[in-house]
Amino acid sequence: MSANSFDARSTLQVGDESYEIFRLDKAEGSARLPYSLKVLLENLLRTEDGANITADHIRALGNWDASAQPSQEIQFTPARVIMQDFTGVPCVVDLATMREAVKELGGDPSRINPLAPAELVIDHSVIADVFGAPDAFKRNVELEYGRNKERYQFLRWGQTAFDEFKVVPPGTGIVHQVNIEHLARVVMVRDGKAYPDTLVGTDSHTTMVNGLGVLGWGVGGIEAEAAMLGQPVSMLIPRVVGFKLTGELPTGTTATDLVLTITEMLREHGVVGKFVEFYGEGVSAVPLANRATIGNMSPEFGSTAAIFPIDAETINYLKLTGRTEQQIALVEAYAKEQGLWLDPAAEPDFSEHLELDLSTVVPSIAGPKRPQDRIALAGAKQQFRADLPNYIKAGVTGGDDRKPGVPQQEQPAGVESPVDEASAESFPASDAPAYGHEDNGAGAPRHSAAASAEGRPSNPVRVTAADGSSYELDHGAVAIAAITSCTNTSNPYVMVGAALLAKKAVERGLTRKPWVKTTLAPGSKVVMDYYDRAGLTPYLEKLGFNLVGYGCTTCIGNSGPLPEEVSKAVNDNDLAVVSVLSGNRNFEGRINPDVKMNYLASPPLVVAYAIAGSMDIDITSEPLATDSEGNPVYLRDIWPSESEVEEVVASTIGQEMFGSSYSDVFAGDAQWQALPVPTGDTFEWDPESTYVRKPPYFEGMGMEPEPVQDIAGARVLAKLGDSVTTDHISPAGAIKADTPAGKYLLEHGVERRDFNSYGSRRGNHEVMIRGTFANIRLRNQIAPGTEGGYTRDFTQEGGPVSFIYDASQNYQAAGIPLVVLAGKEYGSGSSRDWAAKGTALLGVKAVIAESYERIHRSNLIGMGVLPLQFPEGQSAESLGLTGEETFSISGITALNEGETPRTVKVTTDTGVEFDATVRIDTPGEADYYRNGGIMQYVLRSLIRK
Structure with a gap:
């Protein structure tokens, strides 16, 4: 009370x-x-x-005080927690482990039970192995169940063992789209109380629900576990950036163009750790779907949340998606009673202000490696050519298996670096007229001579497809065109736009280029319902955009493998091919191990680039392709008008679709219901399982925490540059056979074809620790010239190049603590618990960076790793640090006296000395660190009650 x-x-x-x-x-x-x-x-x-x-x-x-810097700590108690399966499985694993730990410490294991509603949507496990076929969805789902049976059985146990825990089975949709279409309450009702729906989620794109006026953001899995167990989220009252919207979007632009523009603006302004709130007369001109698209991209511009207040548009969306009349009436009455209803003329107090006239937005894409790197569509070809030299070896017309710059004898034998999230990925397309190469024979793009004459590096390679046809591949070829991710597939305007563009293209006799892997992975079943009702599905399928699954595919690395002949040509000849996807993430190494350059774009532009087949075109002025009569077809010729899109949306999308799709959303299909369900308050761990294992976090834990100790004699595991993301740190993507994780699986009898992905094995710490810091695009400056999970092992004479995992095991065996040195914005990207868990389990005791992004810094503390910051204006480079030094850090023990030191003394054996800022920002975080981590703190607190 x-x-x-x-x-x-x-x-x-x-x-x-x-x-x-x-x-x-x-x-x-x-x-x-x-x-x-x-x-x-x-x-x-x-x-x-x-x-x-x-x-x-x-x-x-x-x-x-809107102008003050955050200093006041408060405790925020989220109304609920939402998870996807990659991040949710380890949460449930940890809860199951906590039950056993409570039992071992003499407590009641049933005390470990979610106290706030927790919902998990299984959406990250489907991989687009099969594409461009009528039965692609069915076959991909069968593969998904075959690979993930152990995980799904474990989640079914969790659904029965824990109160207030529900699971949305596979094949339903993407967590964030399911959240806004069904799970979000907007106003929560519980125990007779009505209050704003708030949440934290184990995926950074939880912020998509901000578009509905629901305050929520992504946290690490360990923070989410604490929230489920009734622990409030410790936070500082943030600065709030008021983002005023005026005008309306011009014809020919989409929500994707808008959100890429906003991302660029807010990244440049700097909003890390801040709330962004949209206000002004222009808000009413932004449909709910577009608001959700903007909220979704909050992690890309770095804010904690990016929210729109409740208004009539919110109410209309709740009606459309089938919420009950009583719930809709409650939302409107509560918002108006509490002053939460949007007043377009109001000017609340804001810490900072930005403004955007929507009429100034132009068609755009973003890439080739960061969401904030917006490119006006008209300049995409020119920017691609400017970026291309960064992705190819100068003067090389072929390729080999060596890492760039590493002599063959220095390359660890058989090393392959794992990809980032689930297997292979793909990226979004762009938003304007696209040109395609004229065919030269059997689908060969018009390349080499002209391209070389224009000064672009060119390396045309003749490829023979499985059906015997042949074509030419070159740098810039679109290898993946994917309509995927919650960012855009929740938005019927861009989805219908893509389908209408496909219809017009097919009617002109256009096809996708034969080397393009095309996939369609909507965020919910409703999308296919309105495609079918509008009669648009056949046109998408004609271009190869067959349904591959309802899940988070390309954006997270689940794009599946490229056709074998394409993959071989790319790797044998070091081709810099590209992906175009309607997603939110295009970080290096994330989409597909064969694809170096990745571009975010709207769904219609994804279709356009599939037809064009190359990024080396100006799709605003050059033809996409030629029609069946040999006439050039430009993007403007097949771009649907706003009225065409609106007519389809109005005539095909209805409340009954949502009611039908979500009528029994937690029941699942026959495959889900047929899974055997384990029983009991505690989980019976299978010692042979390679998917779900009991983690070591509570081994030897007593009721009282050990005193905090200073760090002495530490070695550097990794020295990293700026903008190293959690995608670079966290294990994700395909597991290669000759990596530590692959070797572990082989040793445990898993055949290579059954490796699955890191994401699917997040419940097995043995696999995950071996994949930490192993992204194929990670550049560890201690081991110059390498890319991937390499370091130098100074437990051996001369410090030879080694896998990071192997070196960490040697250091830990020798009792040597480890540190990581990093640059600016360390830990940006998705909120992944394993970026922190893996760091801790590798033996890293402290990270020293120039700056952090919020979630990863917090998660490091949650795993007992100390986040430190170089003095203002200084860096590893300015201090002359090479990473070969031995480090000592003193002053940490002040935490034992109940104080958080502002700085600690860092010294090296080479004489470098500086005061590092301690980035334990709140008293609550200090409590977590003293206890060795947030889970240990929560466990001790629950037992003491």
Whole structure:
């Protein structure tokens, strides 16, 4: 029960129902707050307990100084937790392990149970192995169940063993789209109380729900576990960036163009650790689907959240998606009663301001490796040519298996670096007229001579396909064109636009180029329903965009392998081929191990680039291809008008579609229901399982934590540059046979064809630790010239090049602690618990970086790793650090006295000395670190109750 110091408890009558609410207007200063902070204020009023959440915290938020730097800690209690299966499986593994630990410490294992509703959507396990075939979906799902049976059985156990834990089975949709279409409440009702729906999720794109006015963001799995167990999220009251929207999008642009523009603006402005809130007259011109698209990309511009207030557009979307009349009435009544309803003329207090006239947005793509690197579509060809030399070896017309710059004898025998997330990936296309190469014979693009004359590196390679036909591949060929990811597949305007473009292309006799792997992976079944109703599915299929699955495929590395002949040509000749995808992530090594350059684009542009077949074209002015009569076809010829798109959306999408798709969403299909379900309060671990294993986090743990110790004699495991993402750190993607993880699986009797992906094996710490820091594009400066999971092992004479995992095992056996040195924005990218778990299990005790992104810094603390920051304006380079030094870090022991030191002393055996800033930012984080991690802290707290 709330202490109710402000007499805020009241009632709200909606129809025949009465709800207890906590009135915001009882807290002085609430009216001037931004929407997002009003949600936090209600949270504090309702959860005030006089200890962790006090009247002073409520006053501090009511008296928020918009211009001040964050300094006031508050405790935010999310209403619910959402997970996808890659990140959710280790959460459930940890909960199962905690039950056993409680039992060993004399407690009741049933105490370990979600106290907040937790929902897990299985969407990350389907891989686009089969594509361009009528039965692609069926075959991919069969492969998915075959690969993931152990994981799915474990999740079924969790669904029965834990209260308040529900699982959405495979083949339903992408977690974020399922969230906005069905799971999101907007206003939560629980125990007779009504309050804003808030959440944390184990995927950084949880922010998609911000488009519905729901405050939530991505956290590490370990933080999500704590939230499920009733622990509030410790945070500083953030700065809030007001982003004013005016005008309307011009004809020919899409939500994708808008979000890429916003991403570029906010990255340049700097919003890490801040809330972004959209306001102004232009908000009403932004459809809910576009709002969700913008919210989805919050991690790409670095903000904690990117939210739109509730308004009539929110209500219309709730009606469309089949929410009950009572729920819809409650949302509107509650929002208006609490001052949470959008006033387009209002100017709340904001810390910072930006403004965008929507009419200035132009067709755009982003790439070749970061979402914020927006390129106006008209300049895409020119920018591709400028970037290409960075992805090919100068003067090389062939290729070999060596890592760039590494002499053959220095390359560890048989080394292959794993990819990033689930297997092979692909990327989104772009948004304007695309040109395609004229065919020269059997589909060969018009290349070499002209390209060389224009100064572009060219290496045309003749390829023979499985059907006996042949074509030419060169740098810039589109190897993957994927309509995928929650970012865009939730948006019917861009999805219908893609289908109408396909229809017009097919009617002109156009086809995709034979080397393009085309995939369609919608975020929910509703998409295929309205495609079928509109009669558009056959046109997409004619271009090879057959349904491959309802899941997060290309964006996370699940693009599946390229056709064998394409893969061989690319690797044998070191071709820099590209992917175009309608996703949100295009980091290096993420999409597919064969694809070096990756571009984000809208679904219609994905289709256009599949037809064009190359990034080395200006699709705004050059023809995509020639029609059946030999006439050039330009993008403008097949680009659907706004009225055409709107007519299809209005005539085909209805409430009944959502009701049908979600009528029994947790039941699953026959395959899911046929899985055997283990029983019991504690899980019976299979010692032979290579998917789900009991992790070592609680081994030897007592009721009292060991004192914090300084670090002495540490070696550097990795010295990294700027913008190293969690995609570079976290194990993900395909598992190669000659890597430590591959060797482990082979030793445990797993055949290479059954390796599956790192993502699918996240419940096995033995596999995951071997894949940490093993991304194929990681560049460890200690081992110059290498790419992938390599370091130098200074436990051996001369410090030879070694796998990072092998070196870490040698260091740990010798009792030598490890540190990581890094540059700016360390840990940006997806929120992945294994980026922190793997770091800790490799023996890393501290990371010293120039700056961090929020989630990874927090997760490091949650795993007992100390995040430190170089002095302002200094770096490893400016201090002359090579990574070959031995480090000592002193002053950490002040934490034992209940204090968090502002700095600690870092010294090396070469005489370098500096004061590093301690990035333990809140008292709660200090408690986690003293306990060895957040899970240990929660476990001890629950036992003491």
